[in-house]
Amino acid sequence: MNFTRFDSHLSYQANGSVSNQDPTYPSPMRNENVPGIVLMLPKCFYAICLVGILLNIGVFWQRKSASRKQSPTTKLSLSLLCAMAAADTVSLMALLVMLCSRYFGLPPHLMSALCKLDVFFIHAASAFSLWCWLVLSAVRYVAIYRPYSHLTLRKEPMIAAIGVAVLCGALETWILVIVVFDQSAGGCTESIDASLLKPLHLFEIAWSYFIPLFVITFLDVRVLCCRSVWFTGLATSQLLDRPSSSSCHKESIQNRDSATTTLEKTIKRARSNRRVLQLKVLRRCLCITILDLAMNLPSYVCRLYVNMLTDEELMNMSYSMMVFEAISQLLYFAQFACNAVYLACIIYDTPKQTADSSNSVRLNQSASRYSSNGIVPRKVTGMRYPSITQPIFYDSIVKEDTTEQLISC
Structure with a gap:
């Protein structure tokens, strides 16, 4: 069996090998031809690992204290995000162990085992993290297009995440078989x-x-594309079901019309505020997803390009390509730390339920006041808990309540 250059997410040495003692440390044989950014990669990776691991630990701690304040649907999505944070932590710890392994002084057979485990965990955990984004996108899709089904979701997303973890581990087992430590190349x-x-x-x-x-x-x-549909409010005729004027006195009709107009404005104002929040939440989720995928893209494009090259072309890699790969590696591993920043500073910084509760209280107080005056609007979609005698409006309420949970991305 002939040894070939290992094409991992780790940067290669200038002489064509990947050092396990320091996976991004360039070969001393050709340091004069190595870009300065490549020489700085080890220090950058140390910083990324330490910062990312500390941030993820903070995320887990914050998750424990914040879980009591979230709705069940939000807790479910946050559990998926925490599973993703755990995968990111595994990747960062594996990279840190590989960076520090040159100080261990381990024999070759232990270095081979370390190579296998480190590369396996980096690849499997990073793939799991990406597939978790897919699960979260699927949850968003179900929340919009299948709101009733979304409200019944309990353990299904977590079961899907567990299945993804098993699948990623199974598809990466080939790394445990073919990756070895080459003592002559030192990597x-x-x-x-x-x-x-x-x-x-x-x-x-x-x-x-x-x-x-x-x-x-x-x-x-x-x-x-569905935003314009699920952000559109119901027509005025759907908001309030007015009784026939033939059964009321003229004065009662005028009082009722005035009261229902006031209540309608209150409901529309509350619904408008919720729509603004929902739109902001949707944009936030999509921006986070796009940013994370974009940080992965250069590394995978670089891997595709490298796989198209011959061994001779790899040995004579251009200066610009070495710079591009160095930047792609920084972006790739930095996203593991950035995910923790998203969780700590954006995802958990969600509006408390007190705002929605206060809106519901105001609406209920308004409805009670009008009811005490003998004016009862029978169908009001702005209420948090609809009556089971109003099924025609339940779909719009489900969509509003469901899209609120998108704050967890």
Whole structure:
């Protein structure tokens, strides 16, 4: 079996190998030809690992204290995000162990085991993180197009996440078989024929990034296109069901019309505020998803390009390509820390339920006041809990309540 350069997410050395002692440390043989940004990669990776791990620990702690304040649907989505944060933490810890392994002084057979485990966890955890974004996009899609089904979701998304984790681990088991530590090169490599290696890498690139990318794009575009529908309020005739004037006195009709107009304005104002919040939430979720996928894109494009090159072309990599790969590696591993920032600073910074509760209280107080005056609007869609005698309006209420949960992305 001939040894070939290992094409992982880790940057390669200038002499064509990947150092396990420091996966991004360039070869001393050709340091004069290595871009300065490549020489700075190890320090950048140390900073990314330490900051990302600390942020993720803070996310888990904040999740524990914030879970009591969230609705069940939001808790479910936040659980998915915490599973993603756990995967990011595993990737960062695996990278940190690989960076520090040069100080361990381990024998070759232990270094081989370390190579296998580190590369496996980095690849499997990063793929799981991307597929978790797909699960969250699917939850958003169901919330908009199948609101009744969304309200019944309990453990299904977490079961899907567990299935994704098992699938990612199974599809990455080939790494445990072919990755070894090459003592002469001082780094991780693959003991497999090159004719079999490239198909393996192309298959991994396809299922771990491009398939979830296309599905996420399709689902989120559908959700975005549906915005004009689920942000549209009901017509005035649907908001209030006015009794026939033939059964009321003229004075009662005037009082009722005045009262219902006031109540209608109150309801519309509350609904308008909720629509603004929902639109803001949707944009936030889509921006986070796009940013995360964009930070992964350069690394996967670089891997695709490298797999198209011959061994001779790899040995004579251009200066610009080395700079591009260095930047792509920084973006790729930085997204593991950025995910924690999203959770800590954006996702958990959600409006408390007191605002919605206060709106509901005001609406209920208004309805009670009008009811005490003998004026009873029978169908009001702005109420939080509709009467079971008003099924015609329940779909609009479900969509409003469901889209509120999108604050958890």
